[in-house]
Amino acid sequence: MVAAAHFSTKDRILGAAEELFAQYGFAGTSLRQVTSRADVNIAAVNYHFGSKENLVNEVFRRRMDDMTAQRLGQLKAALEQHPGELEPILAAFVEPALALAQDRHGGGAFVRVIARAYAEKNDSLRQFLSDHYGHVLRDFGKAIAACVPGLSKEELYWRLDFFSGALTYAMADFGLIKRPAGVSETAHRERAARELIRFVEAGLRAGHAK
Template identity: 60%
Template sequence: MSQASFSTRERILGVAEALFARHGFAGASLRQVTAGAKVNLAAVNYHFGSKEGLIEEVFRRRLDELNRERLAALAALAARSDITLEAVLDAFIRPALQQSLQAHGGGAFVRVLARAYAEHDERLRRFLSENYGHVLREFAIVFLRLLPNLDKDELYWRLDIIAGAVTYAMADFGIIKRRSAISEDAHRRQAVTHLIAFAAAGLRA
C-alpha cells in the first residue's frame, strides 16, 4: 500500500466521519465525502467496496481502539486490590473522552456512535453489538463483584442506561446548550466527572 493510497483512505475516513456525524449515514452523500477529501468519486468504491463498507470501516477504526483502551484500563484496575466503583466507571468512560478529545475531528466519532444507537439497521446493530457488547460484558463481571447485592438482570438494566447516557452526554446532544464561555473540551471533561458520580450513585441505589 503506497503512501498516496494510505493518505487517500485516511482522508476519506476522516471526512466521512465528520459528515456522518453532521448529516447521518443516509444524509451524507459520497459526493460530499469525496469532494471534502479532495479525492475522486470512484475512490470510495475502490477502497471500501461500497458506501456501507465505508461506514463499517469508520466504526472499526475507532471502536477497535476504544475497546482496547477500555479493556486495558479495566485490566490495569484488576491488578489492584482496592477497586472502587468510580474507578471502574472511569475505566469505561474516560477512554471515550480521550478519544473525543483527539486532535483531528475528535468529537465527531462520538456523534457518529450516538447516531448508530438511533439506527435500526440490523447489520449495523449486529456489528456494534459484537464489539461494544463484549466490552460491556467484561465490565459487568467486575461490577457484579463490586455490587454483590445487585442481581445480574438489574445490573444490565442500569449499565444499559449508563451506556446510553454516556454516549448521549459525550456527543453533546443535550437540550441545554453548554455555556459558550467554556470550550468544548472543558465541557466534555466536566461531563465525565458528572457522569461518573451520577452512574456510581445509580448503581449503588
C-alpha cells in the same frame, strides 16, 4: 511512498465520510458526496472499502479500536490495582470515551455519528458493533457485577443501559453545564468524568427495585 499515499487517501475518505454521516446520516449520504468531499474518485472508495456498508463500519472501527484498547487496558489495571473497587472500573469506561469526544481531530463529528447510529435503524451496523465491541460491555458488566453482588442480572442490565445513555449524552455535550471561561478542556473533561462516575456509582449501589 505508495503506502503513505494509500494511507492518506484512505484517511481522507474516512474523514469525509465521518463529517457527512454526522451531518446527513448514513442513508442520507451518498458515495458521490463522499468522493467529492474527499477529492477522490469512486474507484478509490471501492479499492479501500468495497462498499458503502463497509465504509460505515470502518468509520466506527477507526475510532473505536483505539478507545476499546484504552478501556480494556484501564480495566485490567483497575482490577489488578484496585480489586473490588467500583469507581476505577467506571473510570476505565468513562475516561477514554470523553477523551475521544474532545479529540480536536474529528472527535465531535464522531460523537454525532454515534447519535446517528442510535437514531437510525441500521441493522447491519448494529450487528457489526455487537460482533466487534460487544465483548467490551460484557467484560465491564462482569467486573461491575462483582462489585454490586446484590443486584439481579436484570437490574444490573437496566442500570448499565442508563449508564451508557448518560455517557453518550455527556460525550455529546448537550447538557446545561458548559466549560467555564478560563477552564481548560482537559480540566472540564476531568470534572465531567468525576461527576458522571459519582452519579453512576450511586445508581448502581442503590437499593433493589420494588
